[in-house]
Amino acid sequence: xxxxxxxxxxxxxxxxxxxxxxxxxxxxxxxxxxxxxxxxxxxxxxxxxxxxxxxxxxxxxxxxxxxxxxxxxxxxxxxxxxxxxxxxxxxxxxxxxxxxxxxxxxxxxxxxxxxxxxxxxxxxxxxxxxxxxxxxxxxxxxxxxxxxxxxxxxxxxxxxxxxxxxxxxxxxxxxxxxxxxxxxxxxxxxxxxxxxxxxxxxxxxxxxxxxxxxxxxxxxxxxxxxxxxxxxxxxxxxxxxxxxxxxxxxxxxxxxxxxxxxxxxxxxxxxxxxxxxxxxxxxxxxxxxxxxxxxxxxxxxxxxxxxxxxxxxxxxxxxxxxxxxxxxxxxxxxxx
Amino acid sequence: xxxxxxxxxxxxxxxxxxxxxxxxxxxxxxxxxxxxxxxxxxxxxxxxxxxxxxxxxxxxxxxxxxxxxxxxxxxxxxxxxxxxxxxxxxxxxxxxxxxxxxxxxxxxxxxxxxxxxxxxxxxxxxxxxxxxxxxxxxxxxxxxxxxxxxxxxxxxxxxxxxxxxxxxxxxxxxxxxxxxxxxxxxxxxxxxxxxxxxxxxxxxxxxxxxxxxxxxxxxxxxxxxxxxxxxxxxxxxxxxxxxxxxxxxxxxxxxxxxxxxxxxxxxxxxxxxxxxxxxxxxxxxxxxxxxxxxxxxxxxxxxxxxxxxxxxxxxxxxxxxxxxxxxxxxxxxxxx
DNA sequence: TTGAAAGCGCTAACAT
DNA sequence: ATGTTAGCGCTTTCAA
Numbered sequence: 001x002x003x004x005x006x007x008x009x010x011x012x013x014x015x016x017x018x019x020x021x022x023x024x025x026x027x028x029x030x031x032x033x034x035x036x037x038x039x040x041x042x043x044x045x046x047x048x049x050x051x052x053x054x055x056x057x058x059x060x061x062x063x064x065x066x067x068x069x070x071x072x073x074x075x076x077x078x079x080x081x082x083x084x085x086x087x088x089x090x091x092x093x094x095x096x097x098x099x100x101x102x103x104x105x106x107x108x109x110x111x112x113x114x115x116x117x118x119x120x121x122x123x124x125x126x127x128x129x130x131x132x133x134x135x136x137x138x139x140x141x142x143x144x145x146x147x148x149x150x151x152x153x154x155x156x157x158x159x160x161x162x163x164x165x166x167x168x169x170x171x172x173x174x175x176x177x178x179x180x181x182x183x184x185x186x187x188x189x190x191x192x193x194x195x196x197x198x199x200x201x202x203x204x205x206x207x208x209x210x211x212x213x214x215x216x217x218x219x220x221x222x223x224x225x226x227x228x229x230x231x232x233x234x235x236x237x238x239x240x241x242x243x244x245x246x247x248x249x250x251x252x253x254x255x256x257x258x259x260x261x262x263x264x265x266x267x268x269x270x271x272x273x274x275x276x277x278x279x280x281x282x283x284x285x286x287x288x289x290x291x292x293x294x295x296x297x298x299x300x301x302x303x304x305x306x307x308x309x310x311x312x313x314x315x316x317x318x319x320x321x322x323x324x325x326x327x328x329x330x331x332x333x334x335x336x
Numbered sequence: 337x338x339x340x341x342x343x344x345x346x347x348x349x350x351x352x353x354x355x356x357x358x359x360x361x362x363x364x365x366x367x368x369x370x371x372x373x374x375x376x377x378x379x380x381x382x383x384x385x386x387x388x389x390x391x392x393x394x395x396x397x398x399x400x401x402x403x404x405x406x407x408x409x410x411x412x413x414x415x416x417x418x419x420x421x422x423x424x425x426x427x428x429x430x431x432x433x434x435x436x437x438x439x440x441x442x443x444x445x446x447x448x449x450x451x452x453x454x455x456x457x458x459x460x461x462x463x464x465x466x467x468x469x470x471x472x473x474x475x476x477x478x479x480x481x482x483x484x485x486x487x488x489x490x491x492x493x494x495x496x497x498x499x500x501x502x503x504x505x506x507x508x509x510x511x512x513x514x515x516x517x518x519x520x521x522x523x524x525x526x527x528x529x530x531x532x533x534x535x536x537x538x539x540x541x542x543x544x545x546x547x548x549x550x551x552x553x554x555x556x557x558x559x560x561x562x563x564x565x566x567x568x569x570x571x572x573x574x575x576x577x578x579x580x581x582x583x584x585x586x587x588x589x590x591x592x593x594x595x596x597x598x599x600x601x602x603x604x605x606x607x608x609x610x611x612x613x614x615x616x617x618x619x620x621x622x623x624x625x626x627x628x629x630x631x632x633x634x635x636x637x638x639x640x641x642x643x644x645x646x647x648x649x650x651x652x653x654x655x656x657x658x659x660x661x662x663x664x665x666x667x668x669x670x671x672x
Numbered sequence: 673t674t675g676a677a678a679g680c681g682c683t684a685a686c687a688t
Numbered sequence: 689a690t691g692t693t694a695g696c697g698c699t700t701t702c703a704a
Binding site: 350351352353354357364365366369388390391392393394 | 673674675676679680681682
């Protein structure tokens with residue numbers, strides 16, 4: 001049984017109010033009483049019951065987030081950034097993991113709402129076409145992170161996905177590749193946007209894209225293996241590509257491996273560029289990669305959330321998208 | 337403002353009790369009333385206030401965990417396994433991330449206790465010599481995950497770290513390496529245990545370990561770079577090692593890269609074995625690795641926790657350690 | 673089958 | 689400077 005305010009009050013022959021005041025740093029308590037209370041509080045390891053406090057004050061000082069999974073390079077960085085900003089303001093972030101399942105996403109969202117979180121963040125799966133029902137008529141502010149599905153009208157913080165494609169293409173062009181291939185991810189809205197950005201960047205410079213250079217990763221295989229296989233086929237086309245943009249770092253690693261095995265040199269004969277900027281994959285291969293700005297996304301989302309909580313429905317708040325950024329390593333040449 | 341039981345009750349001219357009963361599936365309510373209530377509940381998107389319920393019943397159906405960080409290959413798998421087992425029993429897991437900081441570990445532990453979690457899990461940092469104060473006299477069950485610091489007398493679920501070293505050594509021996517080196521991690525209790533296991537495995541077979549083959553990774557560098565540098569020096573010794581056990585997959589990747597660059601073949605001339613079994617690192621390099629059983633650790637810890645919650649202080653529960661397991665890929669040869 | 677009363681631990685507002 | 693009262697939203701208990 002945890003200690004209650006009342007236990008301390010009875011102990012010291014004081015009222016619960018006095019204890020409560022001391023604990024919250026109210027000033028209308030004598031220094032002596034304060035000292036006695038604090039002493040006993042520490043001795044007994046008293047810890048206030050947040051639920052009871054929240055019930056009374058209507059403030060739980062907690063914010064919920066639902067993420068599809070916990071692994072990978074993106075989510076952990078995002079969540080740590082959110083946690084840090086929230087912590088500074090006395091909020092704590094409650095993470096609910098849905099294990100990639102839409103039903104769990106709904107359950108976790110409801111749980112958060114039942115816990116009276118003051119705001120709810122939702123990290124949208126790349127392949128999601130919709131969001132859980134509970135978010136749609138939530139009584140607390142909701143912020144989406146990642147892409148915003150069509151026709152969903154909630155505040156969101158996302159990435160300019162087309163720029164992932166265009167940034168990669170532009171960099172390869174600057175590094176004197178002219179025959180640029182794209183190894184695209186599975187059919188999701190996000191993957192499509194990246195391809196679009198890629199195509200537009202090439203078109204803007206009047207660089208042709210041959211359709212046999214636009215390869216989709218076989219979804220039966222792991223991304224690495226799929227890219228490994230895919231790139232071999234790609235290299236049999238004539239002319240051969242001299243630069244490859246990949247939809248993920250793992251796919252880029254697959255390309256590097258296969259190319260080296262086949263006797264091509266990276267970056268001299270073929271330049272490679274990945275996406276995700278996962279240090280564990282990029283460092284071993286010296287992969288140039290597109291960073292998806294997880295930390296910055298988290299900070300922006302956190303600040304937006306805090307403003308929403310404070311200022312109810314501030315009309316000045318608008319959804320925003322951030323730009324990805326290029327991180328150059330050795331799988332691309334020095335730009336001219 | 338969220339909807340309350342009372343709102344629904346007034347709406348339907350019933351008492352809050354009736355609504356409450358319907359929601360909890362009590363049977364002493366007429367079918368008709370039940371239907372009316374459920375209809376309105378859905379229309380209004382009513383969600384019970386978990387805090388208020390918990391205050392009354394003393395059950396929050398939530399369990400807290402504090403982890404040092406969210407990234408890497410171990411924690412996400414652990415947390416997902418815990419989540420899944422708890423979910424089946426109607427508990428939800430609240431994850432608190434300490435960003436690798438001991439002070440935050442204490443804060444997050446206190447927060448969980450303040451939230452009246454029914455049990456508290458704590459994932460011990462590898463370099464931790466102690467655990468947060470709040471865990472030591474917690475009024476709810478505490479389970480440690482990972483290694484248990486000396487003189488801490490709490491239930492724990494951990495890995496037999498020495499077996500990580502011995503399993504690796506034994507496998508290399510079975511694959512006909514005789515000059516086996518060890519690339520050890522930074523000075524932590526866990527790293528020491530692994531080295532111990534490694535040494536003992538060699539000693540048991542009367543295989544000598546030369547001290548220049550026991551290299552510690554330079555902690556100024558990333559693990560990959562440190563291993564890359566370390567292995568080059570190691571290969572200048574005479575005789576040269578023909579097998580290397582690494583304290584992490586990333587270090588193993590560094591070894592592979594450096595060796596290939598220097599013209600050595602893996603696994604023909606030198607066999608490499610990593611630890612962690614992180615798919616993203618192991619697959620590209622075909623790394624044989626020691627799996628740290630994160631998922632199984634999670635399941636065991638979850639079951640232990642549930643029993644602790646139910647059976648108060650069940651004397652039959654004891655700390656346990658699980659064995660790591662070997663995952664063979666292509667950086668080691670076929671055993672003879 | 674339905675409902676009234678009391679109280680979980682805490683704090684806002686108001687006495688004393 | 690300290691204490692009293694009332695009530696947050698819910699459920700246990702018991703009465704109608």
